[in-house]
Amino acid sequence: MEDVLFESESKQTRESIADYLRQVADNLAAGDALTLQAGDQSVTLAPPPTAEFEVKAEREHAGDGSPGELSVEFEVEWDEDSEGDGSGDLTVE
DSSP, X not given: OOOOOOOOOOOOOHHHHHHHHHHHHHHHHHTOOEEEEETTEEEEEOOOSSOXXXXXXXXXXXXXXXXXXXXXXXXXXXXXXXXXXXXXXOOOO
């Protein structure tokens, strides 16, 4: 079962998206909590020192021969009572 604590979707420039991702990266690197806000929604999360990191690239087909939709998703996941452990060898270029 899943409870959505926060959700936001809007068109942004690549530069704006990079700014958001950079802020998340800076907070993660500093060990700071992440506060997400949009309108009247707000949630603060404190990822542990080690968490699961998933990167996924997808193509969604339109089914009628017209161009589909491409996406890249980044997910950081951890158990609420976990300090985290493990590591991976992902590279992003």
